[in-house]
Amino acid sequence: MKRDSRKENRKVDGSSSAVDSTAQEPTAQTAFASYAAPLVNEAIAHANAVREDPSPEALHKLRVSLRRLRSLWWAFAPLLEKGENTRQRALYKYLATAAGKTRDWDIVIQLLTQDDSGVRSGMRDLAPKLEEARGNALATSRETLSNADVKHLLREALTSASKDINTTHERVPLRKFASKRVAASERSLMKRAKRARHARRSNYAAFHDVRKAGKKLRYLLEFFQPVLSGSHKRTLKRLKQVQKRFGTLNDIVASEMLLHDNAALLAGSGDSEAVLHWLHKERKRRMRSAAGLLRKL
Structure with a gap:
């Protein structure tokens, strides 16, 4: 009987906590900023790093963070005003493309210097031209990102999307x-x-x-x-x-x-x-x- 009583108490406690957890379950609207803010901060940090760090890894990290932001905005598209969401996703694509112009040269150089099919041995004349093209692309990438004022753009996008999402009446x-x-x-x-x-x-x-x-x-x-x-x-x-x-x-x-x-x-x-x-x-x-x-x- 005591064992059954303990079981019954556990059932009551369990059902009570289940009700509480359901009542406290976050909505998509309230959760948006918790997903978006860290990604925005990360993208801003990587954009700042590109100004000082010319390495392929710095540009790659920036592109990935912007792609992740674009995917998150796609995920929350049903809760966002369509035109604004389209513009913001286009912004992330534009910034990623700016970084990508240099990254593309990095990939070419990496492919050809790591190849073992015989092409690598003939890279002596071609390599300086590829490196020069990469340097020019990096200068353009940096200028584009600097002129775009990435920090301001991303902060503004986050504020605008958060406001848009939290003005909807129905909570999901x-x-x-x-x-x-x-x-x-x-x-x-x-x-x-x-x-x-x-x-x-x-x-x-x-x-x-x-x-x-x-x-x-x-x-x-x-x-x-x-x-x-x-x-x-x-x-x-x-x-x-x-x-x-x-x-x-x-x-x-x-x-x-x-x-x-x-x-x-x-x-x-x-x-x-x-x-x-x-x-x-x-x-x-x-x-x-x-x-x-x-x-x-």
Whole structure:
């Protein structure tokens, strides 16, 4: 009887705490700033670091933080005024692109200096031109980011979005909201993966869409994992695999395009044709690898 009584008391206590936790469950509106503010601070810190640190890592961190902000704004889009949300996401894309112009040269240099297929041995004449192009791009990136006043823009975007979200009358439980947005992102990924599976092998845009959709879903799972039901470790592991394989493909395609677009800069170098030929072969190989992974999604 005492044991049963203790069980009953535990049931009552448990139900009471469940009611309390439900009553105290945060809403998507109140939680927004707790997600957005740290990301904004992080992006500002990385933007400041780029002014002093010319390394590839500094630019990469800035791009990632801006991509994560763009994904978060996408997640909260149903609670934001459509036009304002579109403008703010475009802002994050613009800033990431500014940093990306230098990052693209970093990728070219890294690819060609780490290659063991014979191209690396012929880099002696080409390397100084690539480094010069990278230096010019860095100066432009820094000037663009400085003129944009990143700190002011991001703080203003956060204030505006927070105000917009918290003026809505209907409150949505965070758990329910997060589940719906993750599900929407997952459907988007599956739709793009299906399209890429049926696309021509030369249709890189379809593969690139899969990469972007996978990255967005990964960021959302990382944001909302604490409030989502069930474990998403396997999904995150698979998404990281997609991101890695499709990312290496993107590096090759972007590098090939960058060198083609700057053919005049590289004119006179006996190695440029060999480099482009190697990149073309690598693109085909990595497209096959990405296509193989697509079939497992």
